[in-house]
Structure formats: C-alpha cells, structure tokens
Amino acid sequence: EDQVTQSPEALRLQEGESSSLNCSYTVSGLRGLFWYRQDPGKGPEFLFTLYSAGEEKEKERLKATLTKKESFLHITAPKPEDSATYLCAVQDNTGGFKTIFGAGTRLFVKA
Amino acid sequence: KAGVTQTPRYLIKTRGQQVTLSCSPISGHRSVSWYQQTPGQGLQFLFEYFSETQRNKGNFPGRFSGRQFSNSRSEMNVSTLELGDSALYLCASKEMNTEAFFGQGTRLTVV
Numbered sequence: 001e002d003q004v005t006q007s008p009e010a011l012r013l014q015e016g017e018s019s020s021l022n023c024s025y026t027v028s029g030l031r032g033l034f035w036y037r038q039d040p041g042k043g044p045e046f047l048f049t050l051y052s053a054g055e056e057k058e059k060e061r062l063k064a065t066l067t068k069k070e071s072f073l074h075i076t077a078p079k080p081e082d083s084a085t086y087l088c089a090v091q092d093n094t095g096g097f098k099t100i101f102g103a104g105t106r107l108f109v110k111a
Numbered sequence: 112k113a114g115v116t117q118t119p120r121y122l123i124k125t126r127g128q129q130v131t132l133s134c135s136p137i138s139g140h141r142s143v144s145w146y147q148q149t150p151g152q153g154l155q156f157l158f159e160y161f162s163e164t165q166r167n168k169g170n171f172p173g174r175f176s177g178r179q180f181s182n183s184r185s186e187m188n189v190s191t192l193e194l195g196d197s198a199l200y201l202c203a204s205k206e207m208n209t210e211a212f213f214g215q216g217t218r219l220t221v222v
Contacts, residue, residue, distance in 0.1 A: 034210050043115075043201050043213035044154075087154065098167045099144065099211060103153035 002027045004102035006088050012108045013078055021073040021105045023088030031093035033071050035064050038085045038104070047086075078109045113138065115204050115214035123220045129190040132217045136183050136204030142166070143185040144211060145177060148199040160185055189219075197221045 003026045013019055025033065032051050036044035048057040050066040057064045061082065063074040073086055085104040092098060116135040124130050136143050144167075145157040156169035160179035179185045183204075189196055197220050203211035 032210070036213075041199070041216075041218070043117075043203075043215045046210050046212055049210045098156065098159065100156065101146070101154040 002090060002092055002098070002100045004088055004090055004100050006086075006102035006105050008105060009103070010106040010108070012110065013075075015079055015109055015111050016077045018074070018076045018078070020075070021086055021088075021107070023071040023073070023102055024069060025071070025088075025090045027090050027092045027100075029093040031091040033066055034089045034091070034099070035062075035071070035073055036087040036089065038087055044087055075107070078107075080109050080111050083107055083109045115202055115212055117200075117202050117214035117217050119217060120215065121218045121220075123222060124192050125222055126192055126194060128192050129188065130192060130219060132187045132200055132202075132219075134185045134187070134202030134204075134214060136185070136202075137212055140204035140206055140212075141183055142205045142207070142211075143179055143183065144203045144205075145185070145187050146201045146203065147171075148201055148216070149197075154201070157187070192221045194221050 005024045007022045032049050034049050035047040038044040048064040053068045055066050061076050065072045085106050087104045089099050089101040118133045142161045144159040147155045158177050159167040163179045174190045177187045199216045199218050201213050201216045203213045205211040
C-alpha cells in the first residue's frame with residue numbers, strides 16, 4: 001500500500017537558520033512527488049513536482065530534491081513568512097493515478 | 112485562469128442532517144478530488160472523479176458520496192452527519208496526471 005511519512009512533525013527555527021524537511025515514501029510505481037505549502041485555514045498551495053531520482057527544483061529559499069525512497073525540502077535562510085505546514089504527496093502510476101498525502105511538517109520561523 | 116472555487120466557505124449543521132458541498136475546478140481540468148482534513152488525521156483522500164466517473168475512492172463510509180457533472184463541476188454529499196465529520200473539506204482539480212490545485216476549502220462544523 002502506498003505510504004508517505006513526513007518528519008519532523010514540527011520544526012522551530014530562528015530566522016536565517018537553514019534546515020531540511022524529510023518525506024519518505026513507499027509506492028508501487030512513482031508517477032510524481034509533490035510539495036505543497038498550507039497556511040492555517042486555507043487550501044494547500046502547490047510548490048514543486050519531482051518525477052525521477054536525482055531531480056531538483058528551486059523556488060526562492062526552497063529547494064526540493066528526490067531519491068528513490070525519499071524527498072527533502074531544504075529551506076535556506078528562512079524568514080518568518082515561511083512559517084506554514086509543508087505537505088508532501090506521491091502519485092502512483094497505476095490505473096487511476098491516486099495521490100496520497102503525508103501528515104505534513106509544521107514549520108515555525110521566529111524573527 | 113480562475114482557481115478552484117469551493118462553496119460555501121463555512122457551514123454549521125446539526126447531527127443527523129445532510130450536507131452538499133460544491134467545487135468548480137480550473138477551466139479545462141477534468142479531474143476533481145475531494146479530501147477531508149482534520150488536525151489529528153491530516154489530509155484524507157475521499158474520492159476522485161474524472162469525466163463524470165469515479166476513478167478512485169478512499170476508505171470512508173457510504174455516507175460520503177460525490178458526483179461530477181458534464182462541465183466538470185463536482186458536488187460532495189454527506190448524509191446523517193456525525194460530530195466527527197467536522198473538518199475542512201478540500202477540493203482539488205488537475206489535468207490528466209499532473210499536480211493538483213486546491214480550493215480554499217469548506218469548513219464544516221457539526222453540532
């Protein structure tokens with residue numbers, strides 16, 4: 001069964017303190033891995049799609065990487081406005097292309 | 112392009128009642144998925160519709176149902192509401208096998 005595990009559950013950083021969020025996955029056949037950002041009471045906002053091991057994507061202070069078993073979301077010199085929940089999701093390549101989400105990592109960045 | 116639109120944004124219902132939520136996808140997107148989000152369980156997949164057909168279904172009781180119309184708009188219905196159904200219900204639309212884009216959600220409170 002497809003499974004997505006994110007760690008840590010919560011992460012508290014000082015402004016400027018770089019760190020990484022982890023997403024481990026088990027899927028029969030990976031079609032794509034997605035990262036989203038979610039602010040309280042709002043719908044998730046799409047960040048990145050990664051398709052194959054070794055792929056990297058960057059956007060401002062965020063960089064996502066992918067291996068055969070996990071993905072990392074690196075946050076460089078974070079700012080308080082980066083505080084949010086970051087969700088990882090995988091889509092399998094079997095019939096139906098179901099998307100499964102992890103529980104998320106709550107990031108708090110203090111000024 | 113207009114984003115995914117969910118209505119209503121907030122809803123309060125009494126136990127035993129039923130409720131219908133609506134989702135208008137991004138123009139051109141034929142796939143619509145529904146998720147339930149609660150603090151304890153994270154994003155739980157309900158079902159996905161593609162071209163008016165249910166393509167995938169999560170592990171929810173039969174009280175949860177949905178449908179999709181020819182214009183790709185989708186509705187989700189929950190019958191015989193229980194207190195535990197209180198949650199943020201999110202709708203996401205996508206093209207064939209790409210990343211999904213979410214609406215702002217409907218906050219359902221069952222009292």
